[in-house]
Amino acid sequence: MNPNYKLPAAQDSYSFGFLDEFAKREIRRVILKAISIPGYQTPYASREMPMGRGFGTGGLQLTLAMIGPDDTLKVIDQGSDDSVNAVNLRKFAELTCPGVSTTESTADASLIQTRHRVPETALREDQVLNLQVPYPDPLVIVEPSEARRKVMHGEGDYARLLTKLYEDLVQFDEITISHRYPTRVNGHYVIDPSPIPRYDVPRLHQAKALMLFGAGREKKIYAVPPYTDAEPLVFDDIPFRTENFHTADGKRRPCARCGATDSFLDELNLETGGKAWQCSDTDYCNRQLAAANDREVTP
Amino acid sequence: MKPILEVQGLTRIHGTECPSCLDMTGPEHNTNVCPACGSIVAAANVSFSLQPGEILGIMGESGSGKSTVVKTLYFDQAPTRGKACFRDDTRTHDLFELNSAEQRWLRNHRFGMVYQNPNLGLNFSISAGGNIAERLLMNDLNHYGDIRRRASELLTRTDVMVGRMDESPRQFSGGMQQRVQIAKALATRPPLLFLDEVTTGLDLSVQARILDLILEIQHELDTAMIVVTHDLGVIRLLASRTLVMKHGRVIESGLTDQILEDPQHAYTQQLVASTL
Ligand SMILES: Nc1ncnc2c1ncn2[C@@H]1O[C@H](COP(=O)(O)OP(=O)(O)O)[C@@H](O)[C@H]1O
Ligand SMILES: [Mg+2]
Ligand SMILES: [Zn+2]
Ligand SMILES: [Zn+2]
Numbered sequence: 001m002n003p004n005y006k007l008p009a010a011q012d013s014y015s016f017g018f019l020d021e022f023a024k025r026e027i028r029r030v031i032l033k034a035i036s037i038p039g040y041q042t043p044y045a046s047r048e049m050p051m052g053r054g055f056g057t058g059g060l061q062l063t064l065a066m067i068g069p070d071d072t073l074k075v076i077d078q079g080s081d082d083s084v085n086a087v088n089l090r091k092f093a094e095l096t097c098p099g100v101s102t103t104e105s106t107a108d109a110s111l112i113q114t115r116h117r118v119p120e121t122a123l124r125e126d127q128v129l130n131l132q133v134p135y136p137d138p139l140v141i142v143e144p145s146e147a148r149r150k151v152m153h154g155e156g157d158y159a160r161l162l163t164k165l166y167e168d169l170v171q172f173d174e175i176t177i178s179h180r181y182p183t184r185v186n187g188h189y190v191i192d193p194s195p196i197p198r199y200d201v202p203r204l205h206q207a208k209a210l211m212l213f214g215a216g217r218e219k220k221i222y223a224v225p226p227y228t229d230a231e232p233l234v235f236d237d238i239p240f241r242t243e244n245f246h247t248a249d250g251k252r253r254p255c256a257r258c259g260a261t262d263s264f265l266d267e268l269n270l271e272t273g274g275k276a277w278q279c280s281d282t283d284y285c286n287r288q289l290a291a292a293n294d295r296e297v298t299p
Numbered sequence: 300m301k302p303i304l305e306v307q308g309l310t311r312i313h314g315t316e317c318p319s320c321l322d323m324t325g326p327e328h329n330t331n332v333c334p335a336c337g338s339i340v341a342a343a344n345v346s347f348s349l350q351p352g353e354i355l356g357i358m359g360e361s362g363s364g365k366s367t368v369v370k371t372l373y374f375d376q377a378p379t380r381g382k383a384c385f386r387d388d389t390r391t392h393d394l395f396e397l398n399s400a401e402q403r404w405l406r407n408h409r410f411g412m413v414y415q416n417p418n419l420g421l422n423f424s425i426s427a428g429g430n431i432a433e434r435l436l437m438n439d440l441n442h443y444g445d446i447r448r449r450a451s452e453l454l455t456r457t458d459v460m461v462g463r464m465d466e467s468p469r470q471f472s473g474g475m476q477q478r479v480q481i482a483k484a485l486a487t488r489p490p491l492l493f494l495d496e497v498t499t500g501l502d503l504s505v506q507a508r509i510l511d512l513i514l515e516i517q518h519e520l521d522t523a524m525i526v527v528t529h530d531l532g533v534i535r536l537l538a539s540r541t542l543v544m545k546h547g548r549v550i551e552s553g554l555t556d557q558i559l560e561d562p563q564h565a566y567t568q569q570l571v572a573s574t575l
Contacts, residue, residue: 155400159436166432167425169443170465235443 039185058214059132123209309381314338356538411484
């Protein structure tokens with residue numbers, strides 16, 4: 001987005017939240033349908049947004065259709081509030097939703113739009129997480145025809161997806177999917193939970209917050225409603241494993257910045273040539289750091 | 300004993316059917332193409348029954364409609380009309396009245412198919428074991444260790460070296476590919492198996508071993524089978540009863556021995572004579 005962009009002077013011609021009221025109403029109806037049929041990829045008329053599809057327009061349309069002047073919005077990209085993408089989307093919301101507050105704090109947000117992560121801080125019932133989705137259908141890797149995929153979803157026919165996992169185990173002794181791990185919602189539909197790491201998948205299960213998934217390019221919205229089962233596709237005898245961030249001698253690596261040992265870590269290449277590991281969730285990292293400093297100051 | 304399968308008036312016409320299609324095709328017209336509308340009458344009014352554990356042969360020249368019969372029963376294609384009832388332990392399924400989910404369930408759980416072309420029956424982009432795993436997974440077996448064990452048992456049973464179960468069947472010989480297909484078809488111990496020209500194009504010695512395997516399986520598991528072939532030798536070895544088809548019609552049916560000893564239809568007489 002052009003950082004110097006301003007809305008035209010006659011702002012009356014723009015609705016609150018950029019989308020016109022008909023568009024918002026349609027998206028809200030689709031959200032209700034998606035919540036009613038957990039995990040079902042509900043088609044909707046994805047609108048043209050003043051940014052390229054693939055830059056989170058699906059998540060943004062969810063956000064704009066739901067947001068009201070009382071909301072507090074947080075936007076993250078890979079856990080970070082200040083990546084270019086997150087900043088642009090946040091600015092866009094600020095420009096088009098007068099009165100809305102924005103925040104970097106997970107706890108203070110009523111609405112969180114995210115790409116590639118679920119926040120470390122546990123979400124509450126009064127919060128909604130909107131995930132940006134590039135590829136909504138987990139079956140594309142085994143079935144090219146959308147018509148046939150729809151039938152497979154309808155019949156809960158995921159044997160070919162499991163066969164892929166079988167082949168992975170045969171070849172590599174472990175399931176190698178690192179992101180977009182196929183996850184069964186409410187015992188039926190299997191979703192692509194967007195490119196979150198495996199680490200975040202258990203956070204969808206019986207979550208307190210509503211989780212919505214928006215795919216702008218593919219024109220699909222789906223949901224994991226609060227208190228709903230979301231189980232990664234696995235074999236009975238091979239438990240689902242998340243990234244463990246262990247060192248060679250089996251110890252949990254701490255965040256180099258805040259020292260946390262319970263967060264998802266990004267691997268950074270240092271200018272000195274070495275590597276360091278740091279929380280990918282910057283809000284969480286800042287909070288841990290602040291808490292640690294407090295402890296030092298007040299012994 | 301009640302038949303496991305009863306087929307009545309099975310008909311499959313390709314094209315826009317006209318009222319003359321059935322009257323102007325068949326052996327007496329020496330064609331399966333309707334002269335009035337150009338439709339192809341692939342199969343018409345095919346009726347038969349199959350007992351549990353029985354092997355029924357369907358014999359006839361290329362294009363006579365043999366594959367059409369088994370492909371409609373396996374739901375690879377829908378018939379134009381006709382009825383087929385499959386009797387499971389307690390229930391009778393009116394096959395062509397079922398919805399697609401019910402058809403898929405029967406196909407995955409109760410039927411097995413071995414195609415002449417292994418390309419149709421196997422996925423070459425995954426391993427031989429993966430092909431069997433897929434069918435087991437369709438049957439809700441969800442334990443990786445059990446799937447591995449069952450797949451290697453099946454491959455051992457069909458004489459495929461277990462050491463090769465993690466290779467793609469693409470690099471296997473034709474005979475081996477057929478064995479993998481048979482293992483896959485047997486994975487769910489189906490009571491009904493369709494075999495469409497499974498030995499066609501294979502070396503004679505390879506053919507003989509596969510035919511032996513089929514007979515052994517029938518004895519061990521008491522599987523009912525429909526064996527489609529244009530090879531009288533296969534019919535003679537496997538089938539207790541046989542249908543002879545020509546231009547989409549069944550022209551003769553009965554005990555295989557009787558048909559081979561004393562063929563009634565001129566076409567069958569010719570067929571039998573030519574292989575003596
Ligand atoms: N999809 C199709 N479209 C048109 N004709 C077909 C189609 N499939 C089969 N046929 C025709 O139906 C007839 C019977 O075919 P098939 O059952 O495959 O014979 P067989 O297995 O005895 O060789 C043949 O004349 C064949 O060309
Ligand atoms: Mg054929
Ligand atoms: Zn940290
Ligand atoms: Zn006709």
